Amino acid sequence: MNNVDLRLEEGVVHALVGPNGAGKTTLFNLLTGFFAPSSGRLLLFGEDATGLRPDQIAKRGVARSFQITSLFEHLRVIEHVVLALQARTDHGYRFWQADASLRRFDARARELLAEVGLEPLADRTVQHLPYGQKRALELALALAIEPRLLLLDEPTAGMSAADVQRTIELVARVRAGRTVVLVEHNMGVVGELAANVVVLQQGAIIAEGRYADVRHDPAVVAAYLGQVDA
Amino acid sequence: MSLRRGQVAFAAAAIAVALGLPRVLYPVLALDILVWGLFAMSIDLLLGFGGLLSFGHAAYWGVAGYAAGLVARDAGMPFPFAALAGVVASAALAFPLGYLSLRRTGIYFAMVTLAFAQMLFYVANEARPLTGGENGLQGIPRTLGGLALGPSLSFYYAALPLVVVGYLAAYRIVHSPFGHVLVSIRDNEARARALGYDTARYKLVAFVLSAALAGLAGSIEALSQRFVSLDFLHWSTSGQVVLMAVLGGLGTLWGGILGAAVFLLLRDFLSTSDVLRDAPGVVTGLVFIVIVLGLRRGLWPTLRNGAGRLLPRSRRAALEPQVPEPEIR
Numbered sequence: 001m002n003n004v005d006l007r008l009e010e011g012v013v014h015a016l017v018g019p020n021g022a023g024k025t026t027l028f029n030l031l032t033g034f035f036a037p038s039s040g041r042l043l044l045f046g047e048d049a050t051g052l053r054p055d056q057i058a059k060r061g062v063a064r065s066f067q068i069t070s071l072f073e074h075l076r077v078i079e080h081v082v083l084a085l086q087a088r089t090d091h092g093y094r095f096w097q098a099d100a101s102l103r104r105f106d107a108r109a110r111e112l113l114a115e116v117g118l119e120p121l122a123d124r125t126v127q128h129l130p131y132g133q134k135r136a137l138e139l140a141l142a143l144a145i146e147p148r149l150l151l152l153d154e155p156t157a158g159m160s161a162a163d164v165q166r167t168i169e170l171v172a173r174v175r176a177g178r179t180v181v182l183v184e185h186n187m188g189v190v191g192e193l194a195a196n197v198v199v200l201q202q203g204a205i206i207a208e209g210r211y212a213d214v215r216h217d218p219a220v221v222a223a224y225l226g227q228v229d230a
Numbered sequence: 231m232s233l234r235r236g237q238v239a240f241a242a243a244a245i246a247v248a249l250g251l252p253r254v255l256y257p258v259l260a261l262d263i264l265v266w267g268l269f270a271m272s273i274d275l276l277l278g279f280g281g282l283l284s285f286g287h288a289a290y291w292g293v294a295g296y297a298a299g300l301v302a303r304d305a306g307m308p309f310p311f312a313a314l315a316g317v318v319a320s321a322a323l324a325f326p327l328g329y330l331s332l333r334r335t336g337i338y339f340a341m342v343t344l345a346f347a348q349m350l351f352y353v354a355n356e357a358r359p360l361t362g363g364e365n366g367l368q369g370i371p372r373t374l375g376g377l378a379l380g381p382s383l384s385f386y387y388a389a390l391p392l393v394v395v396g397y398l399a400a401y402r403i404v405h406s407p408f409g410h411v412l413v414s415i416r417d418n419e420a421r422a423r424a425l426g427y428d429t430a431r432y433k434l435v436a437f438v439l440s441a442a443l444a445g446l447a448g449s450i451e452a453l454s455q456r457f458v459s460l461d462f463l464h465w466s467t468s469g470q471v472v473l474m475a476v477l478g479g480l481g482t483l484w485g486g487i488l489g490a491a492v493f494l495l496l497r498d499f500l501s502t503s504d505v506l507r508d509a510p511g512v513v514t515g516l517v518f519i520v521i522v523l524g525l526r527r528g529l530w531p532t533l534r535n536g537a538g539r540l541l542p543r544s545r546r547a548a549l550e551p552q553v554p555e556p557e558i559r
Contacts, residue, residue: 058424087422093435
């Protein structure tokens with residue numbers, strides 16, 4: 001990443017677009033502490049967060065979903081959400097307590113699953129879940145930590161049209177009171193959800209603005225269609 | 231519920247075996263099996279549930295052995311206090327060593343734990359006034375409220391509750407909120423961090439708990455043998471206990487006792503056999519290769535599945551592992 005100066009306005013849905021290899025996921029990794037910037041600063045909600053670990057950034061209210069679905073293959077659906085809810089507390093250190101004490105998170109976990117339409121599947125293991133439902137679970141996990149900033153890495157990739165529509169509605173519902181950043185290739189999704197579109201290419205921002213404006217920007221068109229001397 | 235009944239039957243069988251074992255085998259060997267079983271469980275906690283291979287657990291077994299021996303001999307404390315001193319010593323040591331080792335992962339983590347254990351081996355060898363060096367720490371008494379627990383059969387029954395406390399502690403840790411987090415870190419650490427878990431700290435807690443269990447086992451072993459030799463800290467001790475845990479089945483917890491039993495019974499058999507006495511390494515090696523190739527998940531899952539076939543189909547679910555078995559990468 002090079003010279004990326006990005007301000008994310010609060011309470012708005014931002015879309016991060018750009019061709020493969022543009023640095024979208026890298027930017028997510030920088031924002032969530034998985035990568036440390038070699039130079040530059042990261043401010044979260046007005047406070048310096050440069051060099052913090054991923055768990056510290058999560059505790060400050062930043063949730064992310066992963067581009068490649070990243071779940072715990074052996075756990076049941078509800079156990080995922082319970083784990084995510086517990087992460088906000090110090091309950092996880094209680095090695096002297098029976099795991100039955102985890103049930104205190106069950107009610108809230110089921111609420112969250114209902115919100116993403118997975119409640120009927122709460123007791124299944126994720127191993128055999130269809131792809132679209134795994135993505136929905138990713139979203140439930142992100143919501144479980146009550147984020148102020150929600151980073152979604154290709155939330156609709158590989159989804160059926162119906163699932164895409166449901167995800168759009170879901171994101172539209174949960175964006176109230178929080179800032180959302182989407183990495184998305186589906187321009188229909190971007191157009192419907194995002195108030196602000198940021199276009200990345202080769203680690204730099206080449207355009208930013210409303211979807212309707214950005215899509216006709218000559219630099220953006222060139223980035224997507226390719227240049228002869230690129 | 232069948233699960234409850236299964237658990238009660240399992241507990242009853244376990245108690246019967248524990249009480250009867252020193253009548254069948256000689257008591258020192260019987261206690262050896264239970265104690266090494268606890269040691270193997272400490273490895274399983276770390277490796278089977280946390281995905282962390284320590285190749286230096288002899289450090290905690292040995293340091294606890296010396297600490298328990300010194301407290302029993304020089305302070306004249308009753309044996310449970312000596313064992314407690316061993317646990318405290320090994321846990322206290324595991325904090326800095328675990329903190330440093332856990333900065334690396336995978337094979338590098340294993341190598342760093344081995345290096346620290348080797349350092350302790352040589353330190354113990356040099357610290358003759360304290361450890362007796364190559365002569366070992368000798369003449370460890372074991373008393374309880376004025377009772378001298380001389381005969382090994384008496385000590386077996388006196389030590390049994392302590393060992394059981396260790397087993398139950400290991401079970402509680404694995405089946406606790408902490409245990410769930412530990413398994414999730416093993417399966418997908420990046421995900422756990424993104425959820426907000428300070429995974430480095432969780433792994434350190436697991437390391438210290440594992441060392442404390444290894445320390446409890448080492449303390450009881452020292453009191454049982456009435457002698458601590460440098461072998462307690464030798465690298466082959468670290469290897470042996472990992473072997474036992476793997477033989478028994480990783481991620482099973484109770485498998486550690488089975489692994490220890492097979493290992494120690496085989497060694498005992500070979501040392502008294504006229505024909506095979508001269509080549510124990512070859513025989514044990516062959517047996518372990520056969521077990522590992524034939525029963526890839528270890529002895530415990532194989533036995534459990536075998537027992538499951540005797541049950542009606544509707545009740546087999548009770549035998550399913552509560553925590554999935556790990557893949558070692």
